[in-house]
Amino acid sequence: MKLRYSVFTILLSLTMFACSQALGQGTDEVDNSKRPAGTEIATFAGGCFWCTEAVFERVIGVKDVFSGYTGGPQEHPTYRQVSYGDTDHAEGIQIYYDPKLVTYKELVEIFFATHDPTQLNRQGPDRGRQYRSAVYYHNAEQKKIVADHMTKLTKSGKYSKDIVTELTAYDKFWVAEKYHQNYYELNPGNGYVINVAVPKVKKFKKYFPEKLKPEYGGGGH
Secondary structure, eight states: OOOOOOHHHHHHHHHHHOGGGOOOOOOEEOOGGGSOTTOEEEEEEESOHHHHHHHHHTBTTEEEEEEEEESSOOSSOOHHHHHTTOSSOEEEEEEEEOTTTSOHHHHHHHHHHTSOTTSTTEETTEESGGGOEEEEESSHHHHHHHHHHHHHHHHHTOOSSOOOOEEEEOOOEEEOOGGGTTHHHHOTTOHHIIIIIHHHHHHHHHHOGGGBOGGGTOOOO
16 A cells, blocks of 8 residues: 655655755775776766655766765765855766767766756755765867856756856865665665755656666666
């Protein structure tokens, strides 16, 4: 029998299971030299990393994606520090992808289509600089691709407000605590996952069905 949720129940679930409610400790800097052979790197921040990780895990050509903290100078930040706004880091994801199967431009298009780039320092129920929209580019080509796409979106009139996504050079990425990794898959009954993350994954499937991996129901390559 399916459960029915009242508005109150849903709001309560979001409060109890928001991304900022889970706490942890201990992080290490990612070693990009150990990424899979033939892959390139993309780094995005678009609100709670549980959501963004789940979206990009499903993209054809993405070989690995993990949640973590980036954009701030603090060393070895913990989730408690980041989620409480005690650092300058954003929750983000690091992606290793095969450029023969998916281009950086396509990843950028997916990123902007699956979160709201006009929300300043927040996404959905999560508020604070740690939930900002940002792209951390790894070279001049990536920077140009993102800037061009943001200009295209602005001219399209798709949004009634200005795009506030930050475009910043990549520095370091700290891998989040183990229990944050693959959180969407491991916690399907979590209220936050159901009410916030699932709609973003559905949005990806709707707008980019040709990019959905076969194991998630896509046609695939």
